[in-house]
Amino acid sequence: MAEKFSQQRDLFESERSFRLLVEGVADYALYMLDPNGIITSWNIGGERIKGYSPEEILGQHFSRFYTETDRANGKPARALAIAREKGRYEEEGWRVRKDGTFFWASVVIDPIYEDGRLIGFAKITRDITERRNAQLKLEAMQKQLAESQKFDALGQLTGGVAHDFNNLLMIISGSLHILKKGAADDPKLERAISAIETATKRGAALTNQLLTFARRQSVNPQAIDFTERVADIREVLDAGVGSSVRLAFDIPSDTWPIKADVSELETALLNLVINARDAMPDGGTVTIGARNLVLNEAPLVGDFVAIDVRDTGLGIPSDVLDKIFEPFFTTKPIGKGTGLGLSQVHGFAHQAGGTVKVASELGKGTTFTIVLPRGTDMPSRETPGVAFRGSGTVLLVEDNPDVALVSIGLLEQLGYQVRRVADAEAALREIESDGVDFVFSDIVMPGKMDGLSLAHRLRQIRPGLPILLATGYSEVAAGVRGDFPILRKPYEIHELSEAIAKLPR
Numbered sequence: 001m002a003e004k005f006s007q008q009r010d011l012f013e014s015e016r017s018f019r020l021l022v023e024g025v026a027d028y029a030l031y032m033l034d035p036n037g038i039i040t041s042w043n044i045g046g047e048r049i050k051g052y053s054p055e056e057i058l059g060q061h062f063s064r065f066y067t068e069t070d071r072a073n074g075k076p077a078r079a080l081a082i083a084r085e086k087g088r089y090e091e092e093g094w095r096v097r098k099d100g101t102f103f104w105a106s107v108v109i110d111p112i113y114e115d116g117r118l119i120g121f122a123k124i125t126r127d128i129t130e131r132r133n134a135q136l137k138l139e140a141m142q143k144q145l146a147e148s149q150k151f152d153a154l155g156q157l158t159g160g161v162a163h164d165f166n167n168l169l170m171i172i173s174g175s176l177h178i179l180k181k182g183a184a185d186d187p188k189l190e191r192a193i194s195a196i197e198t199a200t201k202r203g204a205a206l207t208n209q210l211l212t213f214a215r216r217q218s219v220n221p222q223a224i225d226f227t228e229r230v231a232d233i234r235e236v237l238d239a240g241v242g243s244s245v246r247l248a249f250d251i252p253s254d255t256w257p258i259k260a261d262v263s264e265l266e267t268a269l270l271n272l273v274i275n276a277r278d279a280m281p282d283g284g285t286v287t288i289g290a291r292n293l294v295l296n297e298a299p300l301v302g303d304f305v306a307i308d309v310r311d312t313g314l315g316i317p318s319d320v321l322d323k324i325f326e327p328f329f330t331t332k333p334i335g336k337g338t339g340l341g342l343s344q345v346h347g348f349a350h351q352a353g354g355t356v357k358v359a360s361e362l363g364k365g366t367t368f369t370i371v372l373p374r375g376t377d378m379p380s381r382e383t384p385g386v387a388f389r390g391s392g393t394v395l396l397v398e399d400n401p402d403v404a405l406v407s408i409g410l411l412e413q414l415g416y417q418v419r420r421v422a423d424a425e426a427a428l429r430e431i432e433s434d435g436v437d438f439v440f441s442d443i444v445m446p447g448k449m450d451g452l453s454l455a456h457r458l459r460q461i462r463p464g465l466p467i468l469l470a471t472g473y474s475e476v477a478a479g480v481r482g483d484f485p486i487l488r489k490p491y492e493i494h495e496l497s498e499a500i501a502k503l504p505r
């Protein structure tokens, strides 16, 4: 008798501690439903997560935790049916708290049987909103990282190829000048030369797009008045859109100046406008707009100007959208597109310290938005090129003998005497002997000292000596900004002459 009593007491004790446990668990809503879904028990976790006290919720139907749409679709009843049929129901989804706010829930429903008869359901709900948010954030970051790694790898590749190409083009275009002089009275030769010239220019333009994509273009960022810039290239843009497409502008007069490389900006605009035209085979409108933006999302923090190029064209299918900025991705027929336009836009925007975004709706149109940092200095107009004939002696520092030959040819045509050395060390020796009026040096060179270090060294030992740098591409060039003028390869004779004319003396 005494034993039976003690057994009963043990049972009572263990049930009590179990009830205390369930009631006390704060991280899980643990409760029972009757076979119809009416709530018959409640714990502190339920109160904490969903906001109801036991008095409020006991006797209510559990469907009130579901969203209105889920209720309308009969989801609560379906959950119980599945639990009964399969022995378990599991789901992650939105649920509603007492105050109407949503949380992302992990839900388990188990049917409870006694003597083979269903007496109700055990329900466990966890609030995993934070975990889900963290997960989503992580996924977004991983996607972004993968994206930027892909672009970096592509950039390495295209940048390398483009750099080599640039040196070749430099040689071709430079030698053409010499050929041209000799072909003055042979029309056949002249035609051939002009064909080579056109092809070289096209090659140089493509190489430039590639270099920009790889963010290895040497750039000269400066403050730009966007309205003025657009007005200046209005004719080119008009020609770009063609006759069936209307060009509209939406640039408020209080738009801040932009800080970017002028010619890259112009190329980017033209690339976007031509794309817009191609997306509107039956005509339409391209609108170029600008907005001031204050951003606070790392890495873009501060004042920016957003430039929108909006079309009313075909739109971009979602499976294409992911690839459009990749070099050589094109949906246009062979000969129509090289797939480099948007690559240039992408590289330009990022190198300028901004970004590019796209929003598109099939059948409605596409908007590309280039976000660029606000320019702080006063926008300056470019000084027009002057016809210039020089005199004096230039020290040319160039490691590639073929490029050197061409540069010497161009410099001599401009009227200079040229002394050439192949590296920075030799240049420093050469400068010892007098008679050099300015130095023209490549930036990327083999040896201990590159063109930039040479320039800095020269500035120390010969402060008054003008220095002009040249480069096909260079990450270094980004750091040179403002310190020394840089000429982009391949350059033409008038560009060389203008750059020399602008040297401070």
Ligand SMILES: Nc1ncnc2c1ncn2[C@@H]1O[C@H](COP(=O)(O)OP(=O)(O)OP(=O)(O)O)[C@@H](O)[C@H]1O
Residues within 6 Å of the ligand: 271, 275, 276, 279, 311, 313, 314, 315, 316, 320, 324, 325, 329, 330, 331, 332, 336, 337, 338, 339, 340, 341, 342, 343, 366
């Ligand atoms: N405004 C637009 N509307 C619809 N699709 C576009 C638009 N802009 C770009 N695209 C799509 O993105 C692709 C890539 O564009 P991108 O400018 O890089 O190359 P492309 O225009 O094909 O060739 P390229 O500009 O080198 O001549 C296009 O082929 C097209 O499918």
Ligand SMILES: [Mg+2]
Residues within 6 Å of the ligand: 271, 274, 275, 337, 340, 341, 342
């Ligand atoms: Mg294009």
